[in-house]
Amino acid sequence: MFQSFDSAASPGQGPARLSALREAMHDAGLEGFIVPRADVYQGEYVAPGDARLEWLTGFTGSAGFCIALQEAAGVFIDGRYRTQVKAQVDLAHFSPVAWPEIRPGDWLRDNLSAGVVGFDPWLHTADEIARIEAALQGTAITLRPCDNLVDAIWPDRPAPPAKAIFLHADDLAGESAAAKRQRLGAELRKSGERVAVLTQPDSICWLLNIRGQDVPRNPVAQAFAFLFADDKVTLFTPRAGENGLAELLGPDVSLALPEAFSAALSALQGPVRLDRLTAPLALSQILSRAGVEARFGEDPCRLPKACKNPGEITHTREAHLRDGAAMAEFLCWLDREAPGDLTEIAVVRALEEFRRASNALFDISFDTICGAGPDGAIIHYRVTEETDRALQSGELLLVDSGAQYQDGTTDITRTIAIGDPGEEARICYTAVLRGMIAISRARWPRGLAGRDLDALARQHLWSLGLDYDHGTGHGVGAFLSVHEGPQRISRVSEVALQPGMILSNEPGYYREGAFGIRLENLIVVDAAEKLGDGRDQLSFETLTFAPFDRRLVLADQLSQAERAWLDAYHAEVLAKIGPRVSAETLSWLERACAPL
Known part of the structure; x- marks a missing residue:
């Protein structure tokens, strides 16, 4: 697609x-x-x-x-x-x-x-x-x-999607659907609840190890579900009558059409768990009218889904290496061709072709954000035929993109110099890069949340009187939604970071009418080596491997530790991605990853 x-x-x-x-x-x-x-x-x-x-x-x-x-x-x-x-x-x-x-x-x-x-x-x-x-x-x-x-x-409102559901292999999921149901069913029994109503498609897809194509760019099947304390599930889906689906899901998963959902909800025996932050208000109204006890509690899939298991992390590492090779081929091509007669749309199409060349791309993970010059200052800019802009020398190009592979979801942003963008752009780029490095190098006591780390990414921009109006990082799924909760790195996130959570690390700076800068890697929370008095601490492992534009880095503004991190990161990019790319791209990559 x-x-x-x-x-x-x-x-x-x-x-x-x-x-x-x-x-x-x-x-x-x-x-x-x-x-x-x-x-x-x-x-x-x-x-x-x-x-x-x-x-x-x-x-x-x-x-x-x-x-x-x-x-x-x-x-x-x-x-x-x-x-x-x-x-x-x-x-x-x-x-x-x-x-x-x-x-x-x-x-x-x-x-x-x-x-x-x-x-x-x-x-x-x-x-x-x-x-x-x-x-x-x-x-x-x-x-x-x-x-x-x-x-x-809305006279011509499109019909609801009803595309096929397919299995997500247990090897890729790292755990069988039966084991997940048993684990979460035990949680419901412990809390004294008979059933949890699941309303978010990515939770249901994670629980049942299934995927779909109902929503653009996100491999989910739209559905509601009941997870019962006896580990059984009722799935409400338009595909309930399709041949083979029941056999695919097994005897402990019952199927029903969406039209039956409200009546089935009214017939439940309580207590029934609803997630106050994600369940539609209509659900609690239906239960109240039926006299069924409802309790507000967190979607039982939400946190287990966010904390990726070792199998999921192993597979997502491979997905990022594959994606890193495609990015290297793309950046080499861009360096050779730009500005030329390239436009934003030409850049987007080329990047998707490099990803498709792997023969493993399921879909891109969101519509690529490709903003040249002032378009880069539109944080979630989406180019159209009407807005398509030519790349011009002396400007910055912001490219935020990602891919859905069956072994992982990627999301990466790089800002590239087209010609010489000037000293002011380099000052801002270096401040953004220093913030990204600060998050990458962070270690912190277990129990802290994303809000406790967010300022690390902004400190160097703040010193210049600058900032950005978005969070520093969002959660990312495993061949699921590219934006996943509850984990975030932001001023408002109170969710404690836990091992296995995958997040983006993406500080930026945007000057309306002039340029935009954003740098993004994906990172995963891991247990940190014990230091000092042996406190339990966490740190990040970087998953994304693609070079930063050294032409935009003011090396004399980096600390010794920041320079060491950047040189080590680029050495790792070359070692991991170099064997996966063409000879021309390898030659380019060696130059792009040279020490400062």
Whole structure:
């Protein structure tokens, strides 16, 4: 599946669609309606028929929401998308709102004196709605669950996906599905719960050692499931009637169609575990009406999935070496051809071809971000035929890309000099690189969270009065979602880092209208060698192997330890990737990995 470059939505369509939504709101007796990015599975990546926010507003980012009122419409976006949103929505009809600095309850208080605001309870969690309602206490504004108004006005809404489910081999998974069910079933019995309702497709795919192709770039099958305390599972999927699926999953996994889910939920015997942060509010409402006891607790798959087992880590190392070879071939090609007559789209296509040459690529792990010059300052920029820009000498090129292989998921960003970008770009690049090295070299007491490490990546930018408006690292799955929770390196992450967790390490800096810089490797948490008084500590192992652009590094600004790390890293890149590339690329790689 090659990356396409057509623009899925445009600002010009937004006003008419907003007008239709307002008419539907009026007919429903509502003063407002909330349109989230999320689908019923609360996933970051959604199927085309669930892209309601994009359809309504034109905004294509992976996070955000719109609150439409009769006299105002706010598009709430975080720091990653504040440049992008201005180019994608009709600013005469939609107002970008800085979120989470401005929260939805506070915005409603400022823009609506009284009235009822509707929301689809299948698209919001209980926690999310509770926070908004708390902020509206003491006002004449109330929230009301209702049918989805966007679906009602979307005449050609795409049908739900229903592609085939396939097995993920036990060897690649590192543990059988039966062993996982037994382990998690024992946890439910210990907590006194009869069943956990699983609503996130990557959790279900991890638990059952299955994969699918329902969501672009993420090898998941969309489904809900019940995990019972006796280790059995009921899987709700449109493929329930397909020949061979029951045999594929085994006798302890029952199949049912999605249409049967609500009735089956009502018939459960409690206590029933729901994840307050990921389960749709509609689930607790259904259980409450049926008189079934519901308990809020964490998705039992979430943490075990995040902590990769030794088999998964071994396989993902191989996936990264394969990907590193493709990256080396690409960077060598780019160094030879750029700027020439290359455009951003030509670069994206070439990189995907180098990955496909391995004959192991299942798909890319997200649409490649390739921003030349000022486009690089759009943090999650996605090139289209309309925005495609030629590479020009004297600019920076930011390329953020990844691959889905059956033995691992990759995500790597490199910023490359096209000609001489100037001293200011080198100063900023070196500060970003120093932050990345700081995370790579970190060791810390067991029990600390990503928020405790985040400042390490920013310290050198802060000293220059600079910063970046995104987290430093996200979790990554094993042939699953490229963005995986609960682990993160960010100011707000309270989840303790544990061995086996794979994360990205990606500080950056973005100057609107000029350039963007981001450097990213994937890293895995590991037990650190005991030092000093023998405290239990953790550290990172680097999984990604590709050279940094030495032309952008101001070596005299690096400490001795930072230079040693970079030289050692480049030596390891050459040793691991060199035997896997062509003779021309090997010659280039030797120069790219030479000591400073």
